[in-house]
Amino acid sequence: MNAPTDSAIAVDVYRQRRARVLAALRAAGGGVAIVPTAPEALRNRDTGYPYRHDSYFYYLTGFAEPDAVLVLNASATSNAPDASNAPQSILFCRAKNADREIWEGFHYGPDAARDAFGFDAAFPADALDTEMPRVLADAGSVHYLLGASADFERRLGGWLDAVRAQARTGVAAPHALRDLAPLVDDMRLVKDAHELAIMRRAAHISALAHRRAMQTCRPGVREYELEAELLYTFRKHGAQAPAYGSIVAAGANACVLHYPAGNAIAQDGDLILIDAACELDGYASDITRTFPANGRFSPAQRTLYDIVLAAQQAAIDATRAGVPFEAPHDAAVRVLAQGLLDTGIVPKARFSNVDDVIAERAYARFYMHRTGHWIGMDVHDCGDYRERDAARDASGALPWRTLQPGMALTVEPGLYVRAADDVPPEYWNIGIRIEDDAIVHEDGCELITRDVPVAAAEIEALMRAA
Template structure:
């Protein structure tokens, strides 16, 4: 077993330890199903993140079963060898080769799942399963439980408790290990080059999809398997639509272009946003708002360190953004009052309506609680950051035309987003090579 496979085996062992701490039982973790796009064509297959985190196995039609008891076991159910199907669809490991290659204690054909599960569930104290994630599997689990309960006269007991296995895995996935960090840094580096490529090629007269094509080209050219999410390439007023998708709008002279895009590499996401002028030069109003967003991001990054609360960065960014809104006249002091009143009343939300970050990992909006557990019924405090956590830092300003808003700022949308790895002393911005100062952006676009 190579070093990477040992990492997956160690994760399974760690999950089994947590199951033992709750009294033991059996865990069921399926991979994602294949999904039909239209007649005779599937969507590109992407494994389930929880499943991959525990296995490194990328074939569809597979389930991990972990047994925490007197004899701990990790079991893989996967597709059987089928040489005829391999001609059409490509190589399959098959149970025996998969068991050896991925370090499982045992492996069975996926077709044996229905027969084997009642045996494995018999006398298990608890079931560790994400109920509600897959309706088809929920129904199968119910059948298996009923099959075990039918054996009660023979002294066999069914699991008496159920725990959400995702809750345990979320906490494991929240802190990245050295292997994960290395992959995420490489994903970040690929995405940086894609953003640089888009900036350099941008000019008035192109369309949004031209820049999207440059991003996808660079992602794939450097070995990324997928975009981590649907790329946002938004010009002009489209940049004020938070989840805009790259379309066919023409990039015009004087527009800003907002690109929110990142690649996925070996199951891990990156997430970068840059905003830049289509013609290579910021106008006065564009530069004024851009510098505010950039300063707000710097304030948030300064609050991204061990011991800081998850929301500290957001609060710092909001304070800078709100002050900038007052200084530029986006917010009328006579109507909204002082900086503290703007923040308390949420008046800034007219132009900044989202949070400043989210967890990042195998999913672009990665798993993990944002608040700490509370022993009483009181409000749960925001989570403290720890080394190994990865999160985005992404403040913005979005100005839609509205009465009382200076017209020079209308249809300007700006967001600046980087990926921050929390370290022992602060944070490492692993996407920092993507230009983001006014001077650096304009210099790159002159090339």
């Protein structure tokens, strides 16, 4: 089990998060929130995939074992004789089992988990069907991640049926099912100091991995060999796993946005695009760099690379508190569109200026994704990109979310030029993406992934020094 290794478990951090959820539920009239962790999954026959907890569950508990459920009881009433003593924060987890630990290693068990992670109460996981009808009695409403798990919803239905069966005794079943995700998503969007410290460390490890890949690259290397260097560096420096499937693309493969590392051989003159990063203690990083297999950009490669780098800088300059989420994307698109016009990749005979290129989305053939996404516990982290409760504009769209201090997002423009008759041949099969992770501050943003060079000359110097 690849559990986070935060040796000094931040009990207060997780307790405070649970308290915020409980307070929000009480403000909304009470109720019970239920958050199960992720199930284990078989890879084949009796071999499982490496276990990874559910992000919502871990955010509120810090507990990384499987077969666990968090219950937060903010009911306005309670069946307990003294409602003030009713447990509000309850963990269900695996019972201690000495025989199982011989095979799997240490598990906390309910008593140790309650004390170590700061819960009011803890029970064995096999007590769920007995305890949950008691907790849900007279609860009013149930809050959970709607639609996330059909198996969980079936089990919840059984608990609700058990409560309804007590109707003649005066017990009322919950009358509303509500989605817990918007509440926790808004919490997760703004990172606290505990989270940011882990994310900075994850970013540093990922940057070391990219440096190693650059320094070991040479014509003749296979994509999977570079992937191996990345994975080695992640684990060597304490990360538990990759944050996502590593993209290592040589030559024309870089024009495939989610190309998995394969067995293609890097040729002299190819660019290598690597989009890869680690997960550390439950938090993702996300870095993309593009560099020449032989250590030197060709003139055409350098031209496009500098356009993408300038687009990224424009997006970085636009990333600060108080601006819409879309502002960095708009800034990057303008630079990319002008670069496509200047190089003739978008023909000047059809477009007289950059505004025309943008208005007709002529750039989208070569830049088909957005400039960033939220990042945190998930590499594409939770949270709305538009203001959920705002008025819609004339087109019916909600306004973009306003960036706030403590939000974290990627900045990742790119250009992908496939071979085509209407494109100058010197630019054929060049794919370039440059991506960094940014933390929003009042007056700008902090790039936490710049321990690996990004300027073309600095990349070339690093590769020469290898």
